[in-house]
Amino acid sequence: MDIKSTLKVYNKLFSILVPNKQTVHVYVDDPDYREIFSKADNIAFARDIGEADFVLVTDPSILRQFQSWKQTHPHTSAILFATKYSLLEANKDVVGALYWRKGRPQLLFLLPRLKAHHIRLPDEFSNYAVPSL
């Protein structure tokens, strides 16, 4: 992945989903994304989901970890964001996803899930938000 353009997109997402944070604590398992996020000053890696402001869901095991965590910490405020459409479909705690479909990147947010986190998207994101899948 291209580091600069990927970081620009994710930093923009952080500014909307995790606003007013000088340092965003990200929980991510995937080595490619970890390499990219390690290049940014404003991102720190969370050691576990409990420390995280933002959880990047790259495969189903992350969702299982989150479910286990949520059972003992039902009021967790971490924002879950996926890299595949199937992961966005699979769990209602995932608020959005950035993934590839037929050569085009797709950015998708689910409005009811954002509302549950009291997140309101700016107007420029109106094309990327849907009421349901």
Place this chain on the structure above:
Amino acid sequence: MLAIGFLSMQMLHGEAMDTLLKEYKDKNDLSQRTIDENKGHLILFTRDRLERMHAKTLKDVLKMTPFIYYHENRYGLPDPLTSSLFEPYRSNFIRLFIDGVEITQGWLGSGVVLYGDMDINFADHIEFYYMTPSLETSVEPAYMTIFIYSKEPEQDSGTSLDVLAGSRGYNVQDVNYGGKENGVSYMLNVSRTQEKRERIDNGTEHPLKRDFERLQLMGYAKTDTQTFHIQLMQKNTDALAGLSMDATPEVSEIDYQNIHLDYRYKFASYWQLQFAYDMLNTDIRMSDDNPLLYSGVLLGNDFYGKSKNSTYSGELTYTRQWGNHRIATGIKGRIKKLDYFKEKRVGNVPLIFDREDIWSVFFQDQYHISKNKLLNVGVEYSRICRNSPRANDDDLLQIRLGYIYSGEKWRYKAYLYRSMFALDPFSTTLNLSTFNLHKDPHTLQKTWGVTQELGFDGEHYSANVMLFLLQDKDGLLQNGGDGNTRYLTTVFQYNYRFDLENRMDLQLYYANYKDIFTLDRLEDYSGYLTFSNTYGQFDFYNGVVWHQNSIDDKNYFDWTSSVSWNIHENLTLTLKGENLLDKAKKTDLYRIDPATGTLMPPLKISPIDRRVSIELEYLF
């Protein structure tokens, strides 16, 4: 730390998400990993572009490319450079690579023979390099190389099912499956095509047919250091005019079975070892009420033959960065064996030689003058050996000097080169036999070229101009000419992006040939204009390809239009029309009157059928 570390949140708030996603798309497109600007003058079809065009076969893409076009020869085979006369095949110097490994038909020449209209549902993107192919990649000389790259599981994991149905009963079924586990990426694509094409009126009760059925399998498994590919194809064809002189065959059918296997291993940081095996079986059935071309001298009106040829390719290359120099060197070899060629009545058909070996050694230096400027020099020597005292061995020398400038917005390339070409083994055999396709069967073609390219990238658009000056000496398969052709060709491309989803693409091409075939002069014009648009759940595509040349001064227009309904994230329905005006460029198919031996008026055949099709694609 990258410059991104200095970006402030205020700046990012100012940059719209559309703009950021556009940059993300451009920089993360899989083509960015494979493009090699040093390979030559590039025309790229990205994944997005192929999807928007609904390009299902390589034919759909070839018809958009300048310099060549998608033509078919008298056997109904993809033959972009066909003269439509009586040579067996004319496009051997267009070479096809899948994931960086050449697909070759060995004895018959280029892999384009069989794969020129292949199903490309397995493909992510396609790169065309013109006129100056990199010496690193080609075992045999070529003046155009086509690189098809497979989809990758990081952008296409899971399964896709695709079914199409169209005019005259045309139908396709395709399944693609890919994934990555424990560091191994894999992908498998299987497609079945039942192609029902337009019949060609030849003035008899039995029009010419070019239908075919094809089963195609493409697969790979790879890690960081090792790659394995397998490709299989079974293609049963109606072979159009075939060997009938006057294009009125009673029987004209050819079946093909093809296997390609390759293995690549990268080791010790700088080395790469690669092996490939290609095998082609053909089953030829021809019959006419007059003696056939080539075989009629001995066999009269029928030819029922089978052949098998096997090709073994290997290469060992060393690539290393030394200061500002990127050095590449290596040795490459290819053994082409005609295992057998037999006819039902006579048994084994004796040919002058049945094995051709090619050994090449190359050296290339890419020297970075500065961060944006690159000078490259390359040389390749090839030795071709044939197992017969009647068939000379050949020595070929390719030399190339190039300069590349890559700035933020401006790009420039220039090359000076000399290439040499020899005929494929099958044509060489015919040459040495009764059918002199060339005045001197042992001549090698030499081509000198001076080529330039200038490009500019704006915020919403890009523009590109290419200018090529070329001279052939002793051109192969000149069909009556003396083979000393000079040509000037130029291409202009302009792409405009309205936003992330909507774009326009324009291409214009002009070529001026002096002393080609029996013509003093030939001028060729072509171009296309395409629009890709998205409104809500619907994607639209409209493209017109235009052709004209000085032979008939007629304008041809090939209009393709499609609308896709993205019903759901995983389900898409598409309606597509091809050659809707029925005015796509036609190729002449020449005929000989068996009674007089003179040329008859050619049949004019469009290789692009007029067709409407409906497609359903499901991803899961």
